[in-house]
Amino acid sequence: MSSDPQSVPAPVIPPPAETMSSWDRIVGAFFSPDETFRAIAQKPNVLLPLVITLILTAVSGILLAPRLEFDSLRTQMAAKNPNMGPEDIDRAVRMAGAVGKVGSYASPLIALIFFVIVAAVLLFAFRLMGGEGNFKQAFSVVVHAFLPRAILSIILTGIIVAKGTADVNDIATMVRSNLGFLVDMTDHPVLYSLLTTFDLFTIWCVVLLTLGFAYVSRFTKAKSATIIISIWLFITAVKLGFAAMGAAKMKAS
Numbered sequence: 001m002s003s004d005p006q007s008v009p010a011p012v013i014p015p016p017a018e019t020m021s022s023w024d025r026i027v028g029a030f031f032s033p034d035e036t037f038r039a040i041a042q043k044p045n046v047l048l049p050l051v052i053t054l055i056l057t058a059v060s061g062i063l064l065a066p067r068l069e070f071d072s073l074r075t076q077m078a079a080k081n082p083n084m085g086p087e088d089i090d091r092a093v094r095m096a097g098a099v100g101k102v103g104s105y106a107s108p109l110i111a112l113i114f115f116v117i118v119a120a121v122l123l124f125a126f127r128l129m130g131g132e133g134n135f136k137q138a139f140s141v142v143v144h145a146f147l148p149r150a151i152l153s154i155i156l157t158g159i160i161v162a163k164g165t166a167d168v169n170d171i172a173t174m175v176r177s178n179l180g181f182l183v184d185m186t187d188h189p190v191l192y193s194l195l196t197t198f199d200l201f202t203i204w205c206v207v208l209l210t211l212g213f214a215y216v217s218r219f220t221k222a223k224s225a226t227i228i229i230s231i232w233l234f235i236t237a238v239k240l241g242f243a244a245m246g247a248a249k250m251k252a253s
Contacts, residue, residue, distance in 0.1 A: 022048035029144045033211050037141060041133075041215035044140035049147060050115075054108040056150050060157045061107035067160055068104065069167045070097040100168060118142050122213060125227055131217025141212030148204040152177065172196045193243040197236050206232055 020028065020039045026049050028036030073093050084092075103110065116139070123138035155175050160166040166174065173181040173196065180196035206228055214224035 025049070025144060026052070026147065029147050029208065033208055037144070037208065037212040038215050040140050040144055040212060041137055044137045046136075046140040046143050050112075050143050053143065053147070053150050054111060056153060057111045058108045060153045061104040063157055063161055064166075065101045065104035067165050068097070068100055069165050070100065071167060073168070115139065115142050115146070122209070122228070122231070123216075125231060126213055126217040126219070126224075129217075129219075129223075129227060131213075131219050133213070133216035133218075137216045138213070141209065141216055145205050145208035145212055148201050148208070152201040177201050189243045189247045190240055193240055194236070197239060 020036065022045055025036050025040060025045065028039075029049075070093050073096055074089055119135060119138040119142040122142070123133060123135060126133060152175060156171065159174050160171075169185060172178070178196050178199040180192050183192050183195065185192040210221060210225045210228045213219070213228065214221045217224065219227075
C-alpha cells in the first residue's frame with residue numbers, strides 16, 4: 001500500500017535564534033544571562049568582549065604598577081625564613097616587586113592565556129563526560145562569563161588610584177566582596193585563603209560558566225553545575241593545600 005507523499009508531515013525546523021549584537025551580549029551577560037549564553041552557544045562571537053576586557057586589563061595594569069607596594073612581603077619573608085639576613089630579604093623583596101610590576105604591565109597577555117587555558121580545560125572536561133561543543137564556543141563562553149571580573153578590576157583600580165598606593169597583600173580584600181578582611185593573612189593563612197576564594201564576583205563567574213557550558217555541551221544545567229563546581233572546588237583544595245604547607249613551614253621554623 002503506497003502512501004500519499006503529500007500526506008507526510010514536513011519536518012519541524014526550529015526557529016533561528018534571535019540575533020543579538022556583540023553589545024547586546026555584553027549587556028545580556030549581566031542582565032539576561034540565560035538568553036545571552038544560549039545565543040553565544042548557537043553563534044559564538046568573542047572579538048568585542050575580548051578587546052574590551054584586554055583594554056581594561058591593560059589600563060588597570062598601567063595604573064596599578066607604580067602604586068603597588070611590597071613592604072608586607074618583608075615581614076612575611078622574615079617570619080618564614082628566620083635564617084635570611086636583612087640584605088637577602090631586601091633583595092628578595094626588590095625582585096618580587098619587579099616581577100609584580102612586570103606582571104601588571106603584561107596583564108593583558110596573562111588574561112588572554114588564562115582565558116585560553118580555562119576554555120580548553122572546561123571543554124575537555126565536558127567532552128570527557130560526553131558533552132558536545134567546540135573550542136570557539138567554549139572560548140566565547142569563558143570570555144563573556146568573566147566579564148564580572150572586569151567590573152571588579154574597574155572598582156579595585158578606582159580604589160587604589162584614590163588611595164594613592166596599595167600593599168600587594170591587601171588587594172584581595174580591598175573590595176569587600178569576600179570575607180577575607182575578617183582575618184589576618186599571616187596569622188590564619190588557610191582561613192584567609194578559603195574566605196578570599198569564595199568571592200561574590202568569582203561565584204558570579206561560576207554561575208555564568210555553568211549556564212554557558214550547559215548550552216554548549218547540551219547538558220542539563222544541574223549536570224553542568226556539577227562539573228564546573230567540582231573543578232572549582234578542586235582548584236580551591238589545591239590552593240588551601242599550598243596555604244597549609246606555608247603555614248606548617250612557618251611553625252616549623
